[in-house]
């Protein structure tokens with residue numbers, strides 16, 4: 302690996318920032334690497350520069366963010382053509398990430414909220430962005446088309462490697478680069494330690510030879526853990542059993558439950574289904590399920606906060622109308 306590239310699609314740029322989080326280690330990690338194209342951040346390279354490169358000129362392209370616009374689809378397809386190896390970098394690229402939560406809504410609802418209803422918006426005529434606008438009657442201006450749903454990049458092009466995290470932990474970023482330089486795994490793999498958050502969690506009861514306890518009640522994150530035992534046992538919805546632990550249990554170390562930004566364990570299948578599976582296996586007392594529904598009225602948004610576009614059902618299927626009863 303020598304020539305690398307970066308592209309930010311439907312993400313926030315936090316994944317690229319995790320490279321910068323390497324601080325002075327960045328010099329060692331990037332030794333021998335040349336960034337030949339990066340947009341729209343880092344270098345502001347132009348799309349035509351990418352189009353003009355020879356096919357497979359780039360050794361490794363890192364794509365951050367899922368696909369929500371036709372422009373992003375076009376550039377990701379182009380990067381695939383120009384790169385030997387393509388990495389879905391961060392949970393937005395692998396699984397849709399937080400922008401993927403918009404899949405619970407139609408495009409119309411997203412536009413209505415963003416361009417009309419938001420308190421900071423001043424748009425008295427309720428104008429939406431148009432894909433084509435004629436300026437002064439003669440200049441045609443264009444904007445990208447906004448898709449109905451966010452999709453992970455492997456729905457558009459073949460992905461060689463997946464890296465989880467929102468963003469990936471900087472230590473893991475260093476390891477990813479090392480792996481890609483020295484011994485890349487089989488194509489289509491996640492580059493991960495292979496350990497779940499529970500495996501690296503200081504609250505995991507299993508190493509002490511104890512069995513995990515059933516959940517007696519449900520707690521919200523604003524409550525304070527009562528002791529150093531497993532958060533799930535204490536009633537916090539912690540998704541550590543299903544999530545990749547390349548972050549070294551960063552949230553648990555500050556007494557927060559895992560929300561699954563590391564991405565699903567490669568064996569997990571549908572992430573939300575896995576979460577429901579292990580949570581339900583810890584409930585035997587009547588009333589706990591009702592407590593969960595009351596504490597988390599939008600549970601689907603919580604358990605699919607990072608992975609909805611990659612789920613078996615990747616968004617809202619239809620709108621339900623509840624008939625009022627007299």
Ligand code: SF4
Nearest residue numbers: 312313315391393467
């Ligand atoms: S994975 Fe997180 S940090 Fe990376 S682009 Fe998406 S939202 Fe930003």
Ligand code: SF4
Nearest residue numbers: 499502531532539541
């Ligand atoms: S469920 Fe959460 S708190 Fe419990 S061991 Fe796993 S990561 Fe740690």
Ligand code: SF4
Nearest residue numbers: 548552559560562563
């Ligand atoms: S503990 Fe979970 S939510 Fe927190 S950084 Fe790690 S994977 Fe992400």
